[in-house]
Amino acid sequence: GGFSASLHELGLGWMPSSVSAKSNIVTSQGSVAAVLGNLRHNLGEQQGLVLLCVLLIVVARTVSTPLPPAERWVGAAMSASIVLHMCFGQFGWFNRYELYILTPAFLVALVLVRAPLTAALRTPRALLVGAMVTMILTFAGLPYWIGHLTSPLAAYNVYQQQYQMHRFVTEHYQGPVAVNDLGWVAYRNDQHVLDFWGLGSREALDLRRASTDTGWMNALADRHDVQVVIIYERWFGPLPPEWHRVGVLILDGPRISLGDSVVSFFARDDATRDQVIPLLEQFRDTLPPGVQLGVAER
Numbered sequence: 001g002g003f004s005a006s007l008h009e010l011g012l013g014w015m016p017s018s019v020s021a022k023s024n025i026v027t028s029q030g031s032v033a034a035v036l037g038n039l040r041h042n043l044g045e046q047q048g049l050v051l052l053c054v055l056l057i058v059v060a061r062t063v064s065t066p067l068p069p070a071e072r073w074v075g076a077a078m079s080a081s082i083v084l085h086m087c088f089g090q091f092g093w094f095n096r097y098e099l100y101i102l103t104p105a106f107l108v109a110l111v112l113v114r115a116p117l118t119a120a121l122r123t124p125r126a127l128l129v130g131a132m133v134t135m136i137l138t139f140a141g142l143p144y145w146i147g148h149l150t151s152p153l154a155a156y157n158v159y160q161q162q163y164q165m166h167r168f169v170t171e172h173y174q175g176p177v178a179v180n181d182l183g184w185v186a187y188r189n190d191q192h193v194l195d196f197w198g199l200g201s202r203e204a205l206d207l208r209r210a211s212t213d214t215g216w217m218n219a220l221a222d223r224h225d226v227q228v229v230i231i232y233e234r235w236f237g238p239l240p241p242e243w244h245r246v247g248v249l250i251l252d253g254p255r256i257s258l259g260d261s262v263v264s265f266f267a268r269d270d271a272t273r274d275q276v277i278p279l280l281e282q283f284r285d286t287l288p289p290g291v292q293l294g295v296a297e298r
Contacts, residue, residue: 018199025088027209035087045091048097050140054105055082066186071112078108082172094154094257095147106140154257158184160291161251161258165230167286169193172279178221178229181259186228194224196231204244216267232260239266244273247280248294274298 004014013020020026042048061067062075066176069281109118120129147154162184169177171188179185180197196217198205207216218240221229229243247265255261265280267273277298284293 012202017202017205020202021198021205023088027233033220037088038090042086042091043087047091047102047140048086049212051098051102051105054102054109055079055086057109058082058105058112061109065112067112074108075112078105081105095143099144103139126173131251150256153254156290157255157257160253161249161263164249164287165263168279168283169230172283173228173276176224176226176230178217178224178226178231180231180235180253192224192226194220194226196220196229197235204218214238221268225260227268228276228280229266229268231264233264234260239282240268243268244270244296246273246276246296250292251295252290 007016008014015023015026025031025034025038041207043052058075060081060160062072062079065074078237081101082105087099089101090097117129117133120126132185162181165179165181166184166189169175169185169191174191176192176194177185178194180194180195182193182195182197186193186200193200195201195204196208198208204220207220210216214237217229218234221227233239243266245264246267249265251258251261265276267276273296277296280293280295284295287293
């Protein structure tokens with residue numbers, strides 16, 4: 001709450017632009033239709049169904065079983081938290097937006113069912129009960145096993161693309177650029193980085209959503225003295241026709257953690273085109289395996 005108040009005081013809205021850019025609920029200013037649409041989407045996700053099952057277990061135990069007051073309060077708080085996440089939260093994005101709710105939800109459910117579960121494990125059917133519990137947990141944890149096993153390749157994806165973009169900007173071009181994936185390009189970069197997608201710029205986010213043509217991109221680039229644009233071209237509609245595509249960075253292998261396999265490099269005028277093409281040619285010779293860079297002819 002204090003963080004939101006400080007953002008509002010600075011004229012940046014109540015929510016961080018990174019949240020606003022990814023949430024239809026924030027975009028719609030909390031409309032009932034957006035909340036219901038988000039809930040319907042979450043119920044269609046595997047982890048949404050898992051969390052719904054956990055909710056039913058927690059509610060059933062909290063309501064129908066004599067429990068100490070502390071456990072009843074914990075069950076009620078966990079149930080409310082799950083409902084809030086299902087209505088306003090998300091799943092996916094390499095699993096990083098739901099672990100905060102799934103982990104305590106499973107732990108609370110385990111605490112609340114410990115008595116019947118312990119009793120079942122002391123019967124002749126203990127092996128069957130254990131096998132069923134193991135199967136359920138394996139199903140629930142499958143996305144995280146996959147995420148764990150693919151994390152090295154996901155990290156290498158970032159090295160192949162995002163880090164190489166950072167290298168081009170800081171070691172070769174060394175000037176202000178516009179991007180749609182902010183992270184590595186802005187990290188340890190003294191030059192200005194304009195974020196067209198809006199995660200790091202409320203101004204860009206509002207313009208991108210409100211504009212019906214490409215004029216906003218040129219206006220923002222002029223305002224921030226940006227002549228080179230490095231973006232996922234497919235994330236946007238038609239681009240300004242006067243831009244020159246001077247290079248295309250292509251990921252050869254599987255894509256695990258990137259927004260797209262293809263990054264396009266644009267120069268906004270002829271002079272910049274003539275400046276950037278030789279730099280891209282030099283940069284091409286330093287790329288790691290699994291990455292190709294196509295460069296426009298001089």
